[in-house]
Amino acid sequence: MASGRTYIWKRGISVSESIELEIFRYCPEKDAEPLFKSYQVPFREDWVVLDAINYIKDELDGTLSYRWSCRMGVCGSCGMMVNGEPKLTCSAFLRDYSSGKIRVEPLQGFPVLRDLVFQMDDFINKLTEVKPYILRNENGEKQVEEGEYLQSPAQLAKYKQYTLCINCMLCYSACPIYALDSEFVGPAAIALAQRYNMDSRDQGRKQRQEVIAGHEGIWQCTFVGECSVVCPKNVDPAAAIQRAKVSSTMDFFKGIITLGSKE
Amino acid sequence: MEVELAQSKEPVIWMLFSAGGMISAMVFPVLLLITGFLLPFEIAGDGTFERIHVALKHPLIKLILFFVISLPFFHWAHRFRFTLVDIGLKHVSLMITVCCYGGAILGSILTIIVLWNI
Amino acid sequence: MKTYQIPVSNTWWLKKKSYFFFVIREMTSLFVAGYCLFLLVFISKAAESQQAYTELLVSLKSPVSILLHLIFLAFILYHAITWFNLTPKIMVLHIGEEKIPDGLIAVSIYIGWLAVSLIILWIIFGG
Numbered sequence: 301m302a303s304g305r306t307y308i309w310k311r312g313i314s315v316s317e318s319i320e321l322e323i324f325r326y327c328p329e330k331d332a333e334p335l336f337k338s339y340q341v342p343f344r345e346d347w348v349v350l351d352a353i354n355y356i357k358d359e360l361d362g363t364l365s366y367r368w369s370c371r372m373g374v375c376g377s378c379g380m381m382v383n384g385e386p387k388l389t390c391s392a393f394l395r396d397y398s399s400g401k402i403r404v405e406p407l408q409g410f411p412v413l414r415d416l417v418f419q420m421d422d423f424i425n426k427l428t429e430v431k432p433y434i435l436r437n438e439n440g441e442k443q444v445e446e447g448e449y450l451q452s453p454a455q456l457a458k459y460k461q462y463t464l465c466i467n468c469m470l471c472y473s474a475c476p477i478y479a480l481d482s483e484f485v486g487p488a489a490i491a492l493a494q495r496y497n498m499d500s501r502d503q504g505r506k507q508r509q510e511v512i513a514g515h516e517g518i519w520q521c522t523f524v525g526e527c528s529v530v531c532p533k534n535v536d537p538a539a540a541i542q543r544a545k546v547s548s549t550m551d552f553f554k555g556i557i558t559l560g561s562k563e
Numbered sequence: 564m565e566v567e568l569a570q571s572k573e574p575v576i577w578m579l580f581s582a583g584g585m586i587s588a589m590v591f592p593v594l595l596l597i598t599g600f601l602l603p604f605e606i607a608g609d610g611t612f613e614r615i616h617v618a619l620k621h622p623l624i625k626l627i628l629f630f631v632i633s634l635p636f637f638h639w640a641h642r643f644r645f646t647l648v649d650i651g652l653k654h655v656s657l658m659i660t661v662c663c664y665g666g667a668i669l670g671s672i673l674t675i676i677v678l679w680n681i
Numbered sequence: 682m683k684t685y686q687i688p689v690s691n692t693w694w695l696k697k698k699s700y701f702f703f704v705i706r707e708m709t710s711l712f713v714a715g716y717c718l719f720l721l722v723f724i725s726k727a728a729e730s731q732q733a734y735t736e737l738l739v740s741l742k743s744p745v746s747i748l749l750h751l752i753f754l755a756f757i758l759y760h761a762i763t764w765f766n767l768t769p770k771i772m773v774l775h776i777g778e779e780k781i782p783d784g785l786i787a788v789s790i791y792i793g794w795l796a797v798s799l800i801i802l803w804i805i806f807g808g
Contacts, residue, residue: 328683384697411684419684454778476700479689480649519573522645523767524703542771545577552574585768587713588761593798595716595757597805598723599750603741607806612734615727615805628724632717639714646707651691670717677721681728 317343319394321352323364324405326412334412336403337361343394349402350378350389353416366416373532376468380416381405386473386530407473409482423469426485429511430493435504449501462495462540464533471527471537483516487527487537490518494540497547513548521545576641576664583638586631625678629671636670639663709760712753765790 318340326334339360341352350368357364368378371390378389383403394402410418442449471487472478478486493512497505512518521541528538601607618624640663647663648656694700726737740746768790769783 326685328685331685334685334687406687408687411686413682413684419682452778457780476649476689476693476703479693480653513573519577522642522649522703522707524700525767526699526703529699536770539770542767543773545574546771549574549578552571583713584760584764587716587757588764589794589797590801591713591716591757592754592761593801594720595750595754597802598719599741599747599754601806603738603746607802611805612727612731616731616734618804619724619728628720632720635713635717639710639717642707642710643714646704646710650694650704666714670714673721674717677725681724 319343319352319397320401321349321356322401322403323353323356323416324403324412325364325415327363328414345395347394348390349380349382349387349392349394349404352394352402353389353404364416365414374466376466379407379468379470379473381408381473386470388468388470388532391532407469409473409475409479410469420469422482423467423472423486423488426489427467427492430485430489430508431504432489432492432496434496434499434502435507437503440503451500455500458500459495459498462491462498462535465492465495465535465537466533468532470530470532471535474526474530476524476526477520477522481516481520484520485512485517487541488535490521490544491535491537491540494544497544509548509551512544513551518544518548576637579634579637579667580641581638582630583634583636583641587635587638590631591635619681625681629674629678632674633667633671636667636674637664640667706759706763709756709763712756713760716753716757761794765794 319342321339321341322336323339324334325331325337339356341355341360344351348371350371353364353366354368357366366378366380368390369375371378373388373391376388379386380389381387381404382389382392383397383399384405386407389404404416406412406416406418410420410422412418465488467488469488471491475484475487478484490512493508496502497508518541521538523538523542525538528534528536531537602611619628644659644663647659652659694704723737726733741750765787769786772786774781774786
């Protein structure tokens with residue numbers, strides 16, 4: 301009861317206030333260059349940036365384009381630059397931006413299609429390239445009658461963190477290496493490759509190495525670390541990449557040691 | 564082919580970079596304290612010349628010094644190469660790569676010469 | 682389909698504090714290489730003769746040398762601390778099936794750092 305009353309009280313005082321949203325607008329049919337448009341939106345204590353954008357779409361300017369779906373930090377489609385930081389707009393509260401003005405842009409590092417919508421083909425291709433699913437060797441697949449692939453809690457713990465990725469692309473947006481050279485495989489795809497490489501049921505590491513240990517893979521990363529800072533799910537892709545470097549280096553030295561014995 | 568090249572070349576460079584980074588982080592701060600302050604101002608007593616002079620002739624000390632100086636050169640080469648590319652010199656990245664690792668190799672040769680002539 | 686690519690300027694690293702400190706971290710390598718060269722000079726003078734060594738020590742007392750040493754010390758300490766703090770992210774060690782916590786690895790590295798420093802001080806001044 302008490303908390304309900306607080307809520308009403310907070311709404312009561314906040315209705316009269318408003319906040320300015322400066323939105324990146326780009327219309328491919330009309331504009332050669334993007335521009336910023338300002339909108340006055342009511343300030344509500346419990347509103348997130350996505351609520352404010354929905355308000356603009358519904359009440360002020362129906363032409364605004366953007367992506368969103370679940371508004372609870374799971375679908376990963378509402379990522380945008382909020383005051384220069386990659387954020388899930390469904391988790392970025394207006395009340396945390398006290399400056400009175402919020403600038404919203406499409407996630408940086410990707411080609412812009414329209415307003416806040418960017419092209420994600422490159423990321424999708426990279427995701428497909430690292431084969432983010434369990435791979436078994438030829439004839440390595442168990443028959444149904446043989447039962448499940450068992451896994452201990454300790455084996456699960458080795459990769460569980462990397463399964464939390466929601467493909468929101470905030471990490472790509474925070475990565476200066478990707479911004480400078482989009483050939484770089486990038487944080488989320490490598491973290492997902494690592495997720496399956498570390499899975500005790502998987503046998504596909506060698507296939508994935510072709511992509512992630514090549515010239516545009518892990519060796520391009522200089523450990524800026526921002527991908528892990530912006531990740532809303534604490535996947536820590538930066539650590540995944542460094543660990544992939546360690547294991548690729550160990551592969552190489554193991555290769556040298558065993559080369560003689562193979563002959 | 565290209566993947567194989569990356570898989571064989573990059574791990575070696577990365578190992579040298581990491582080893583050099585670890586060694587320089589571990590020993591350079593205390594060495595700076597010694598060469599910059601403790602020795603010139605005789606804070607920890609004088610008469611260190613004999614001790615250092617004799618120690619430098621020991622083959623084990625020479626070997627350690629070789630790694631302590633040459634590996635950090637490779638650490639520099641690797642970091643500096645990527646930083647220059649990242650801050651906008653991508654168009655000359657091959658030249659940067661050659662200069663940086665070449666510089667580290669020269670530095671290591673110089674280290675061998677200095678230690679050899681003691 | 683027509684798209685707009687937001688250009689990336691070469692000064693991207695000046696636009697965000699964390700990017701700036703990343704570039705500073707990488708640039709500490711210049712000081713690392715510079716100090717390697719100084720060590721070579723120091724070694725050759727100390728191996729040469731008492732006179733050459735004493736002359737070097739006198740020049741090390743100059744204000745320029747003190748200032749340079751302080752600058753180098755600042756950057757190399759920044760390198761050391763960032764390096765040690767990132768190491769637990771790279772090294773994943775297990776005791777049996779239990780992962781050793783990052784904090785414990787970091788603490789051991791700092792203890793190792795102290796030990797190495799003391800050993801070097803002992804080699805040069807001890808006994």
